[in-house]
Amino acid sequence: GQQVMQIPQYQHVQEGEDFTTYCNSSTTLSNIQWYKQRPGGHPVFLIQLVKSGEVKKQKRLTFQFGEAKKNSSLHITATQTTDVGTYFCAGGRGAQKLVFGQGTRLTINP
Amino acid sequence: NAGVMQNPRHLVRRRGQEARLRCSPVKGHSHVYWYRQLPEEGLKFMVYLQKENIIDESGMPKERFSAEFPKEGPSILRIQQVVRGDSAAYFCASSPLDSLNTEAFFGQGTRLTVV
Numbered sequence: 001g002q003q004v005m006q007i008p009q010y011q012h013v014q015e016g017e018d019f020t021t022y023c024n025s026s027t028t029l030s031n032i033q034w035y036k037q038r039p040g041g042h043p044v045f046l047i048q049l050v051k052s053g054e055v056k057k058q059k060r061l062t063f064q065f066g067e068a069k070k071n072s073s074l075h076i077t078a079t080q081t082t083d084v085g086t087y088f089c090a091g092g093r094g095a096q097k098l099v100f101g102q103g104t105r106l107t108i109n110p
Numbered sequence: 111n112a113g114v115m116q117n118p119r120h121l122v123r124r125r126g127q128e129a130r131l132r133c134s135p136v137k138g139h140s141h142v143y144w145y146r147q148l149p150e151e152g153l154k155f156m157v158y159l160q161k162e163n164i165i166d167e168s169g170m171p172k173e174r175f176s177a178e179f180p181k182e183g184p185s186i187l188r189i190q191q192v193v194r195g196d197s198a199a200y201f202c203a204s205s206p207l208d209s210l211n212t213e214a215f216f217g218q219g220t221r222l223t224v225v
Binding site: 004006033035041042043044045048088090095096097098099100101102103105 | 141143145150151152153154155158166168169201203205212213214215216217218219
């Protein structure tokens with residue numbers, strides 16, 4: 001079955017440094033979604049990418065979808081303490097049967 | 111506008127007991143999904159339901175687990191004869207009719223602890 005891998009598993013940065021997490025799928029994805037989960041919280045939708053090579057920005061967050069639609073990345077510029085949490089990518093068909101990566105847990109030293 | 115409501119938030123069961131987890135989707139959403147999350151892991155798909163129908167239960171363990179989404183009332187995930195390995199966070203998500211082009215809205219989860 002489809003597998004979605006994320007690296008790194010953990011990332012610790014100083015506040016103000018950049019952060020990137022990478023997502024790779026074993027199969028071509030219809031779309032990819034990114035979620036953020038705070039410690040003890042629930043996944044909160046960040047964005048969905050659909051098109052090959054798509055790049056979307058949300059303030060300090062930049063999301064990319066690879067040309068082959070098998071990989072994706074999330075880059076955060078100048079991290080802030082509010083960025084702490086685990087970032088998950090998930091492949092699927094819209095909201096249906098999402099296959100989640102293991103997540104990248106971001107911790108920040110203020 | 112209420113989001114996805116799950117209850118209870120925390121549930122403690124002894125081995126062999128039954129656990130019933132409830133999920134009320136966002137008003138107007140007709141698709142419900144259940145996911146399980148073990149500590150330090152990603153979410154694993156369990157089951158996809160629409161009103162009165164199970165659409166995809168490929169992620170459900172074959173025994174002891176069942177799910178329903180009746181015409182009236184919340185969706186229920188039922189775990190019979192719980193074992194320690196069932197301890198996890200169970201998240202419910204919902205989406206509107208056109209689920210192919212939309213996000214999943216997650217509830218706050220039920221943390222099940224089996225003692």
